[in-house]
Amino acid sequence: MSEQQTLIIHKFNALFDILHEVENLLNFKIKSVNGVDIEILNDKNYLIISKDTNFKIDNQIYINEYPLYLSKFIEIININFLKNKYNEQNNINIGCYYINLNSRVMNKNNEKLSLTEKEAKIIIFLNKFNKPKSINELQKNVWGHKSKLETHTVETHIYRLRKKIEKKFKDNKFISSLKGGYKINA
Numbered sequence: 211m212s213e214q215q216t217l218i219i220h221k222f223n224a225l226f227d228i229l230h231e232v233e234n235l236l237n238f239k240i241k242s243v244n245g246v247d248i249e250i251l252n253d254k255n256y257l258i259i260s261k262d263t264n265f266k267i268d269n270q271i272y273i274n275e276y277p278l279y280l281s282k283f284i285e286i287i288n289i290n291f292l293k294n295k296y297n298e299q300n301n302i303n304i305g306c307y308y309i310n311l312n313s314r315v316m317n318k319n320n321e322k323l324s325l326t327e328k329e330a331k332i333i334i335f336l337n338k339f340n341k342p343k344s345i346n347e348l349q350k351n352v353w354g355h356k357s358k359l360e361t362h363t364v365e366t367h368i369y370r371l372r373k374k375i376e377k378k379f380k381d382n383k384f385i386s387s388l389k390g391g392y393k394i395n396a
Contacts, residue, residue: 214239215291220260228280236284238291257290269294304337305396307384316375323378328352329371333385333394342390368392 215238219226226242233240238257258270271290273283300311308317314330316323325333331352336343345364349355353363368385376382386393 215255215257216241217287218243218256218258220244220258220262220265222259222261225259225261232280238287255294257287257294302334302337304333304394307379307396309333318379318381321378323374325371328367329374332367332371336385336392336394337396339393342386342388342393344391347391 217229217238217240219229219240219242221244223242226240229236229240256269258267259273260267260270269290271286273286302309302311306318309315309325309330310317311330311334314325314327316325316333332348335348335351343351348364368387372382372385375384383395386395
């Protein structure tokens with residue numbers, strides 16, 4: 211793991227004491243907190259367990275089956291860390307938009323737009339570069355065409371994608387058509 215993952219234990223001192231005893235065997239750090247500063251921790255490298263039933267935050271683990279064996283409990287924590295990491299890797303941020311690569315949904319301010327597989331690939335490809343990409347480059351990298359084909363497939367897909375984005379998000383500048391090709395404006 212590139213960054214150390216941390217289990218935050220909020221107002222649950224007995225649990226912290228138990229895990230502190232075996233901390234050197236864990237593949238994550240543990241930290242006990244009692245304050246409200248924890249509300250800013252929505253990073254995917256954190257999981258939170260709280261004894262306070264009114265406490266609600268992202269990346270929180272709920273345990274409601276007792277008795278719970280320590281090995282099972284640690285397995286639940288590790289599974290949640292893996293889920294968070296997987297979800298983080300499958301969400302890309304492009305300016306004020308978020309795209310979930312699993313569901314192919316584009317989000318902006320709680321508005322959602324479903325994308326086709328090709329539309330998602332077009333956006334992801336164009337987003338990798340700061341300069342316009344030509345139709346031939348899109349044909350090769352998105353469609354897998356090896357030679358220059360005289361089709362309007364790329365133009366048609368981008369036209370439809372731009373219309374969808376404009377209709378849903380009122381944004382007619384997300385994909386620009388420039389002299390050198392197409393470019394994402396994020």
